Amino acid sequence: MRTEEQKEKARLATAKWKAANRDKVRASATKWRHENPEKVRAHADKCRRATWDAVKVRIAAWKRANRPRVTAGNRKWDAANPEKRRAYAREWAQEHPEICAANHAKRKARKLQACPWWADKEAVKAVYAEARWLTELTGVEHHVDHEVPLQHPLVSGLHVPANLRAIPAKDNCAKGNRYWLDMP
Numbered sequence: 001m002r003t004e005e006q007k008e009k010a011r012l013a014t015a016k017w018k019a020a021n022r023d024k025v026r027a028s029a030t031k032w033r034h035e036n037p038e039k040v041r042a043h044a045d046k047c048r049r050a051t052w053d054a055v056k057v058r059i060a061a062w063k064r065a066n067r068p069r070v071t072a073g074n075r076k077w078d079a080a081n082p083e084k085r086r087a088y089a090r091e092w093a094q095e096h097p098e099i100c101a102a103n104h105a106k107r108k109a110r111k112l113q114a115c116p117w118w119a120d121k122e123a124v125k126a127v128y129a130e131a132r133w134l135t136e137l138t139g140v141e142h143h144v145d146h147e148v149p150l151q152h153p154l155v156s157g158l159h160v161p162a163n164l165r166a167i168p169a170k171d172n173c174a175k176g177n178r179y180w181l182d183m184p
Helices: 004-020 022-035 037-065 067-080 082-095 097-113 121-138 169-175
Strands: 142-146 164-168
Touching: 004 022, 022 037, 037 067, 067 082, 082 097, 121 142, 121 164, 142 169, 164 169
Parallel strands: none
Antiparallel strands: 142 164
């Protein structure tokens, strides 16, 4: 059995030989990598997994620090890839039905809460009928938009005819939950 001193001498001798024969060492390592791609891949995966948590933290911090840049990049990608974006959204909705159901229920409850007792429910239905009619007439899908959003940090609109309008779906989706005070 080797002593620690002997092991250290062997290490130093190996390091000295490798330093003197760099080309041979590189050629041998390259040859081994070409002959063992599955071991190389397994080792790389192991290293990636070991550092992935730290990488995720750095990525999240960068995204928080560069939110406008990230948002602009996302919008640019969305505009260039509308079909992929819709496919991802559909896939996400299928994978998370409970979240979609909760969001739908929350919106429905908020809408009910935003509908006062004095609201003309027939006039509200008429706006929805108008949106459906415009869709059939033009072939362009129309949505009913709340001019003053039901949920917004600055304002809270009502679900009444005066706050509703039928507009193209594209415009409604682009507007989102914004109010004219924070529109770009």
